[in-house]
Amino acid sequence: AQTVTQSQPEMSVQEAETVTLSCTYDTSENNYYLFWYKQPPSRQMILVIRQEAYKQQNATENRFSVNFQKAAKSFSLKISDSQLGDTAMYFCAYSTDSWGKLQFGAGTQVVVTP
Amino acid sequence: EPEVTQTPSHQVTQMGQEVILRCVPISNHLYFYWYRQILGQKVEFLVSFYNNEISEKSEIFDDQFSVERPDGSNFTLKIRSTKLEDSAMYFCASSEGPRDSPLHFGNGTRLTVT
Numbered sequence: 001a002q003t004v005t006q007s008q009p010e011m012s013v014q015e016a017e018t019v020t021l022s023c024t025y026d027t028s029e030n031n032y033y034l035f036w037y038k039q040p041p042s043r044q045m046i047l048v049i050r051q052e053a054y055k056q057q058n059a060t061e062n063r064f065s066v067n068f069q070k071a072a073k074s075f076s077l078k079i080s081d082s083q084l085g086d087t088a089m090y091f092c093a094y095s096t097d098s099w100g101k102l103q104f105g106a107g108t109q110v111v112v113t114p
Numbered sequence: 115e116p117e118v119t120q121t122p123s124h125q126v127t128q129m130g131q132e133v134i135l136r137c138v139p140i141s142n143h144l145y146f147y148w149y150r151q152i153l154g155q156k157v158e159f160l161v162s163f164y165n166n167e168i169s170e171k172s173e174i175f176d177d178q179f180s181v182e183r184p185d186g187s188n189f190t191l192k193i194r195s196t197k198l199e200d201s202a203m204y205f206c207a208s209s210e211g212p213r214d215s216p217l218h219f220g221n222g223t224r225l226t227v228t
Contacts, residue, residue: 035216045157045205045219091157100147100212101170104157 004094006105013082014113020067021077021108023092029053033095034068034075035102040088048090051075082112116140120206120220127196128228135191135223137206146189147207147217148181150174157205163189164212196227 003026013019025034036048051059051068059066063083067076079086092105119138127133139146148160161171163181180192189208193200203224207217 037219042221043203044221045207045217047216050216093157100145100162100207100209100217101159102149102157102217103159106156 004092004103004105006092006108008108009106010109010111012111012113013079015082015084017082018078018080019082019110021079021090021092021110023075023077023105025073025075025092025094027073027094027096029096031096034066035093035095036064036066036075036077037091037093037104038086038088039091039107040085045091049077079110082110084112084114086110087112116218118206118208118218118220120204120223122223123221124224124226126226126228129198130195133193133196133225135193135204135206135225137189137191137220138187139189139206139208140218141187143208143210143218145169145209145212146181146183147209148191149205149207149219150202151205151222152199152202160191193225196225198227201225201227 005024032053034051038046038048049059049061049064058068063080065078089107089109091107093102095102121136146163149157151157159172161175162169178194182190203222205222206220209215209217
């Protein structure tokens with residue numbers, strides 16, 4: 001069974017600094033998809049970034065980038081130039097052939113301080 | 115930007131009662147999902163729905179649960195006889211397709227069973 005592990009329950013970062021969130025997963029599949037979702041206090045789950053396992057190039061979306069290490073089954077998220085609005089719970093998620101069936105990690109609470 | 119809307123935001127019900135959680139997916143989306151998050155635990159997949167039938171369901175989604183698209187806009191989750199352990203945040207999501215289109219989540223309904 002696939003599992004997704006986020007080992008950091010909470011991370012604090014100062015505004016304009018960089019923070020990296022870790023995520024590891026366990027799978028025997030070769031093709032799969034990885035995601036980072038953000039859940040601000042409004043509770044809505046918002047897709048931050050996604051990575052297809054067959055792509056070697058790390059995905060980037062503005063200030064958000066990932067470090068995808070397939071052999072190590074690691075998928076970390078880097079938030080650069082942190083902003084107060086980045087304060088949220090961040091979930092790592094995994095999916096195989098169906099994008100709708102996601103397996104989530106436990107989440108990391110990111111707190112950005114002035 | 116179109117959103118997935120869920121009502122109510124908070125539902126309190128007594129054990130053994132039936133409850134219906136409502137969702138209005140994004141209008142051009144064809145795939146619909148329910149997830150739940152018990153307090154302090156991971157977000158868990160419940161069910162996916164396409165073309166007026168369930169396409170996949172998890173072990174959690176037992177006979178007490180059902181989903182329906184009663185008209186062209188609503189997507190509902192019914193719990194027939196609620197149990198204390200059904201207390202959780204329930205998230206509805208929709209997507210244009212099963213692949214290459216991300217899930218759009220609603221803000222969730224907090225269900226409290228007393």
